[in-house]
Amino acid sequence: MTNHKKPFHRPLIGAMAILGIISLASLPAQARDLPEIQADVFQVANSGAYPPFSYVDTAGNLVGFDVDIAEALADRMGVEVNIQTSPWNGIVAALAGGRFDACICSMSVTEERQQAVDFTDSYYSSGLSIWVQEDSDDLTSIDDFEGKRVGSTLGETGNQWATENSEGRWRNQTFQGLPDMLNGLTTGRIDVMIADDIPVYVALNDQDLAIKEVNVGELPSWPAAIAIQKNKPELKEALNIALAEIKEDGTYQEIVDKWIGVGVQFD
Known part of the structure; x- marks a missing residue:
């Protein structure tokens, strides 16, 4: 890494x-x-x-x-x-x-x-990071998440952020851990994933995952x-x-x- x-x-x-x-x-x-x-x-x-x-x-x-x-x-x-x-x-x-x-x-x-x-x-x-499928060129900002399925891990800060910032714009879907959530993103069960950044970076080093990080501005840490x-x-x-x-x-x-x-x- x-x-x-x-x-x-x-x-x-x-x-x-x-x-x-x-x-x-x-x-x-x-x-x-x-x-x-x-x-x-x-x-x-x-x-x-x-x-x-x-x-x-x-x-x-x-x-x-x-x-x-x-x-x-x-x-x-x-x-x-x-x-x-x-x-x-x-x-x-x-x-x-x-x-x-x-x-x-x-x-x-x-x-x-x-x-x-x-x-x-x-x-x-x-801190938090936001991820989408590699070919999701239409998802470049939070405004683009309108009507999308946003995944987060139940009980994590990412889950709270997704819930508090949704305001009905997107649909929140929860997972029990990062492996399940990564699978949800790569298989298209969700459109957007919010997660801790370092674990995702490590996963990308270990696996061939067709996902990319979206810069939506400063996120909480x-x-x-x-x-x-x-x-x-x-x-x-x-x-x-x-x-x-x-x-x-x-x-x-x-x-x-x-x-x-x-x-x-x-x-």
Whole structure:
């Protein structure tokens, strides 16, 4: 992959979903800060449907950038880690409710999410991108999306952007992850796709996809960070220290080189 230094993303949720998460977060939950985790196992979640950050390979193993990040952080913290998958559109609620200790899943830091969970320091920046089929020469601006089928991943920031900006002009169609959405675009089930940019760039390097990016002007971007339950100060501090250590000793860049591309640098 060429030397891209471009902001890219992950996910969001609507007001009704947030209200449900906040209600769930207010219920009694498994309260685990660092001492409890050190005595047991660090339970970490990601979607498993967001290559190259997390996905299940042909051997049935959960792999990816965020998987390696989670393992490296656990190693620095001196804890055993168990990395699990959870549907993206319910992952914040599952975390807030105590099912996991952390979500190391390229989650964008948004004001809505901060009502339900806390975040560590960011470990890269993320932004949105818009894609169409390669021969779609008539789709060059947002105005051209009128009456079209626009795909996004359920629960992601792209889904929120598509919903909030549609104003009835286009039809929104949701998917469970990037692989399904790419298939939807290439097979013509949707006309436009809004997604995080870096995963699509990586997919283009790995596959012969007849799609192209449409420049519609500036799109939103967010810092991506590790989400944890609220009021877990020792865990938050330990994760921030471990993040700083893997960036300082080169481990972080090795993981970037492995999964994203040699020479790519995240903010």
